[in-house]
Amino acid sequence: MSQPTPNPFRATPSFSRTFESGVFWVLRSTAYIILLCGGFVFSDIVIKGSTTVFRPEFPFVNTTFLTEAPESLYVFEHEGVKREMGDREFRAFRESERLKAEAAGRTAPEIKATSYVYSAGGIFPCIVGTVLLVVGSMSIALCLGVASAIFLNEYARQGTFIRLVRLTILNLAGVPSIVFGLFGMGLFVIFLDWNVSLLAGWFTLALMVLPVVITASEESLKAVPQGFREASLALGATKWQTIRKAVLPFALPGILTSSILGIARVAGETAPIMFTAAFVVRDKLPWEDLERASDFFFQGVMALPYHIYVVSSKIPQNEYTERVQYGTAFVFLLIVALIATTSIVLRARLRRRYRW
Amino acid sequence: MPSPLLPSSLGSAEGRNPPVVRRPVIEIADLDFHYGTSQALHDISLSIAEKEVTAFIGPSGCGKSTLLRCLNRMNDLIDGARISRGAIRIRGVDIHQRDVEVMELRKRVGMVFQKSNPFPKSIYENVVYGLRLQGVRDKTRLDEAVETSLRGAALWDEVKDRLHASGLSLSGGQQQRLCIARTIAIEPEVILMDEPCSALDPIATAKVEELIHQLKLRYTIVIVTHNMQQAARCSDRTAFFYLGKLIEFAPTKDIFMTPSNPQTEAYVSGRFG
Numbered sequence: 001m002s003q004p005t006p007n008p009f010r011a012t013p014s015f016s017r018t019f020e021s022g023v024f025w026v027l028r029s030t031a032y033i034i035l036l037c038g039g040f041v042f043s044d045i046v047i048k049g050s051t052t053v054f055r056p057e058f059p060f061v062n063t064t065f066l067t068e069a070p071e072s073l074y075v076f077e078h079e080g081v082k083r084e085m086g087d088r089e090f091r092a093f094r095e096s097e098r099l100k101a102e103a104a105g106r107t108a109p110e111i112k113a114t115s116y117v118y119s120a121g122g123i124f125p126c127i128v129g130t131v132l133l134v135v136g137s138m139s140i141a142l143c144l145g146v147a148s149a150i151f152l153n154e155y156a157r158q159g160t161f162i163r164l165v166r167l168t169i170l171n172l173a174g175v176p177s178i179v180f181g182l183f184g185m186g187l188f189v190i191f192l193d194w195n196v197s198l199l200a201g202w203f204t205l206a207l208m209v210l211p212v213v214i215t216a217s218e219e220s221l222k223a224v225p226q227g228f229r230e231a232s233l234a235l236g237a238t239k240w241q242t243i244r245k246a247v248l249p250f251a252l253p254g255i256l257t258s259s260i261l262g263i264a265r266v267a268g269e270t271a272p273i274m275f276t277a278a279f280v281v282r283d284k285l286p287w288e289d290l291e292r293a294s295d296f297f298f299q300g301v302m303a304l305p306y307h308i309y310v311v312s313s314k315i316p317q318n319e320y321t322e323r324v325q326y327g328t329a330f331v332f333l334l335i336v337a338l339i340a341t342t343s344i345v346l347r348a349r350l351r352r353r354y355r356w
Numbered sequence: 357m358p359s360p361l362l363p364s365s366l367g368s369a370e371g372r373n374p375p376v377v378r379r380p381v382i383e384i385a386d387l388d389f390h391y392g393t394s395q396a397l398h399d400i401s402l403s404i405a406e407k408e409v410t411a412f413i414g415p416s417g418c419g420k421s422t423l424l425r426c427l428n429r430m431n432d433l434i435d436g437a438r439i440s441r442g443a444i445r446i447r448g449v450d451i452h453q454r455d456v457e458v459m460e461l462r463k464r465v466g467m468v469f470q471k472s473n474p475f476p477k478s479i480y481e482n483v484v485y486g487l488r489l490q491g492v493r494d495k496t497r498l499d500e501a502v503e504t505s506l507r508g509a510a511l512w513d514e515v516k517d518r519l520h521a522s523g524l525s526l527s528g529g530q531q532q533r534l535c536i537a538r539t540i541a542i543e544p545e546v547i548l549m550d551e552p553c554s555a556l557d558p559i560a561t562a563k564v565e566e567l568i569h570q571l572k573l574r575y576t577i578v579i580v581t582h583n584m585q586q587a588a589r590c591s592d593r594t595a596f597f598y599l600g601k602l603i604e605f606a607p608t609k610d611i612f613m614t615p616s617n618p619q620t621e622a623y624v625s626g627r628f629g
Contacts, residue, residue, distance in 0.1 A: 157435055227473030231535070234428065235486035235542060236463035245485070246475060 042333075049330025052323045064122050065327055069283060070307075071121030073320050076113035084320075086120035118281075118311050119320035123328050125285060127335065129301030132198060132286060133277060134267050134339065137205035141266075142259060144206065145213030146248075152214070153221045154243055173211035178271040180208045185275035196300040198286070201277020208272055209262040216261070220254025221247065256347045260340050267336050270305040278306035280314070304332045381406045381546060381576045382427060386442035389422060391434070396422045398601045400442070404546075409568060409577045411591035411608065413584060415623070418597040420580045424548050427451075427578065428465040429458050446546070463490075466544035470551040472531035474523035474538070479506075479515050482523045482534055486542035501541050508574075509537035510567050529560025533567065540575070547571065549579040553586060565590045584624055588612050596620045 011017070055062050064086075071087040085093060094111055101108035156162045184204030194200045224247050232246035233239075270278075279300040286301055312325045380403035389397035397419045404410045412420035422431065426444055429451060431437040443450045451461055463486070474482050483502045484492075492498060502519065506512040511533045515526070523534055532552055539547055549568075553561040568590045571577060581587050587594050588608060595605040596617075604611060604620045615621040622628055 225473065227469060227471055228475060230430065230433070230467075230469060231473045231475070231538070232485070233433070234430065234462055234467040234469075235489065235538065236459045237486075237489050238459055241489055245489075250476065 045326060045329045045333060048322075048326035049328075049333075052327030053330055062122075062327075066122055066127070066331070067124050068122035069125050070118045070123065070281065070324075073116040073119035074113040075116065075320070076111050078111065084120070116318060116320045117315050119318075119324055123304065123307060123324075123331060125282060125302040126304045126307040126328070127331065128285060129278070129303040130267055130305070130332075130335065132301060133201055133205060133273065133303055134263055136198060136202035137209070137266050138259060138263060140202055140206035141209045141213050141262060142255070145210050146217050146255060149214050149217035149221055150243060150248075153218050154239070154247070169211045169214055172207075173215075176271075177208060177269050180204055181272040181275045183207075184272060189276055194298060196275070196277060196279070197298040198277055198301055199297040201273045201301075204272045204276045205266045205269065208269065209266055212262050212265070213255075213258055216258025217251070217255045220251040220258070223254060224250045253347045253350045256343050256350070260343045260347075263339050263343065264336050267332075267339070268305055270303075270309050273303055274306055274309070277301060278303045280306075280310050304328060304335070308332070379406050380404060381446060382578075383445045383448075384423070384426075384442070385445070387423075387426070387439060387444065388441035389419070389426065389431075390436075390438055390440050391422075392436040395440075396600050397426075400602045402595055402602060402605050404576060404578055405593070406576050407572060407574070408592040409572050409579060409590055411587035411594045412578065412580045412597060413582075413587050413594055413623075414597035414603075415628070416582075419600040420595075420597045421550055423597070424550055424578060424580050425467075427546070427548055428462050428467055430467065432458065463542055464544050465546045465548060466539035466542065467548040467550065468532070468535050468539055468552050470554055472528060472535050472555065474526070474531050474534050476522060476524055478520045479523050479526070479534060480519040483537050483541050485538060490542070505537040505541040506534075508540050508571070509533045510563065510570070511537055527560070529556050529563055532556060532560070532564060536564075536567065536571075540571070544575065546576045546578065549577065551580055551582060554582060561586070584612075584626075596623060598623070 052065060053062055054060055074085050074087065074090040076083060076085075090113065097111065098108040152162060152165065181204065184200055184207070188194050188200035188203055189196060192200075228246045228250065229242055232242040237245070277300055279302055282300065282302055286296060286299060290296055308325060308328050311321050311328065315321060382404040384400055384402050384404075387397055387400040388395060389400075400419075400423060412424060414420050425431045426439065427446075439452055444452065446461070446465065449456070475485065477485075480502055483505050484498045487498060487501055492501075503512060503516075506515060511530060514530060515521075515534075518525075523531065526534060532555075536547075536552075553564050556564065565586065568577060568579070572592075579587075579591065591608045593606065594608045594611040596603045596611060596615075596619075598619055604615060604617045606616070610616075611620060612624055615624060
């Protein structure tokens with residue numbers, strides 16, 4: 001039996017070991033804190049919002065909330081029962097009560113109701129408005145952004161001027177959104193006389209996400225192997241033919257990824273649209289009562305983020321407005337998630353088609 | 357391999373500097389080339405004969421690829437790259453003149469790159485890429501071009517049953533031959549090959565070399581290679597470059613058997629580079 005040799009690698013307590021595990025725990029806990037915050041925000045919105053959006057009985061979804069315009073809510077006591085009704089329903093109810101009373105030969109009792117603005121009905125016009133704003137502004141931003149990224153990355157001779165352009169783009173990304181809103185109001189609403197309109201909102205939002213789109217498009221153009229360009233040029237292609245056939249198709253998945261980020265921002269920003277495109281309330285949907293097709297672009301719309309802003313700070317607060325606030329926020333999250341999922345699926349498809 | 361175009365006197369020592377090339381397709385005269393301020397090529401003069409294989413050899417950074425990329429103006433893509441003196445004439449036309457349409461030049465002078473670079477499209481689409489650019493829509497013409505080009509690149513039998521599979525599903529050697537097929541589909545006069553086998557295994561390399569022998573019957577080929585055995589095996593003439601200068605240009609067997617310049621001798625015998 002030989003004596004076992006002492007382990008030369010035996011751990012000994014030391015300051016650096018303690019420090020090491022300390023650092024590890026600090027880093028780990030920051031990750032947990034972030035997770036906790038995110039989880040809290042999301043679960044709060046989902047839990048409180050779902051009581052507005054979902055119903056315990058068939059059809060399980062609050063269709064009124066999703067398909068109608070906002071209305072005032074009337075709360076009153078009738079025959080000992082506390083009742084809540086939207087504007088139109090309340091008027092119909094009062095009318096029927098009056099007729100019932102007349103038929104019975106009595107005068108109808110006065111219904112004493114308290115009204116709460118925007119607390120009944122739904123948010124359909126806001127959903128429509130937000131979708132229109134996102135689609136329009138992302139189309140503009142993608143066209144402008146991809147075009148300028150192509151110029152910067154493929155055509156331009158790298159020099160002082162291009163560095164200046166890049167610097168400008170980076171700075172543009174740092175401009176607060178309210179400044180974009182004021183700029184949009186000054187240029188589009190007042191100077192170009194577009195009034196508060198979809199078009200003005202589209203361009204303002206597009207300008208806001210442009211830096212994101214340009215930077216990310218440039219990155220994805222850079223990621224396309226130089227060999228594709230050389231091969232195409234060596235086969236006698238012009239520069240534009242090369243870009244269109246041998247570069248852009250392969251950069252598209254990356255460009256779409258970047259636009260997903262842009263979509264979330266465009267959909268969520270309130271400041272740029274509050275002066276340029278958003279109405280507090282509008283009874284007509286954007287496609288109703290258009291005299292000319294061009295009128296479509298020159299009308300204001302309701303939008304989800306602005307509606308949240310209005311119902312949570314511009315009207316008296318109470319238990320009834322809270323339902324609308326959380327419901328709207330929940331629907332809003334769902335819509336952004338839906339748009340993002342669509343683009344992710346599209347991107348995955350394109351990736352499968354063009355993989356190298 | 358002796359060429360019928362070569363007068364036998366070319367092989368002897370007195371005919372070498374500068375070598376006389378009959379019926380040259382490409383003539384390079386007194387060429388200086390700069391990347392920004394650094395000079396990459398010094399006073400290069402050589403002629404490339406029709407339907408022969410001309411090999412450029414030399415250690416890394418000697419300017420052989422730069423010269424090759426001058427021949428179809430691929431250097432135009434690099435900022436600050438310019439020819440500062442001399443001229444390259446193809447069939448007597450200075451290709452760096454202002455009125456030369458570079459796309460037309462590249463259709464006549466095709467190129468195969470070091471790293472095989474098929475597009476992530478089908479084999480078929482890869483081959484017809486150049487024809488589609490020229491606006492060819494006729495299905496039967498495209499089909500014919502695919503077959504002749506793939507046969508010409510000795511790839512037809514391996515891929516004829518999966519023309520619509522991705523070009524990237526092929527092996528490295530097949531990809532390189534696909535790139536060659538893509539180049540010959542537009543029927544160029546000259547094919548430039550920039551180290552076409554450096555990423556291939558010996559068997560794939562042998563196939564490409566055999567292909568070069570066949571292509572020589574129809575095309576003028578210029579090949580840059582690091583592999584001296586390859587130059588010896590498949591070229592008719594060899595140019596040895598060192599530090600941006602053309603050291604020696606002679607029929608291949610002379611370069612390898614009886615080099616006249618001591619630097620050439622040192623390089624081909626493996627003493628440096």
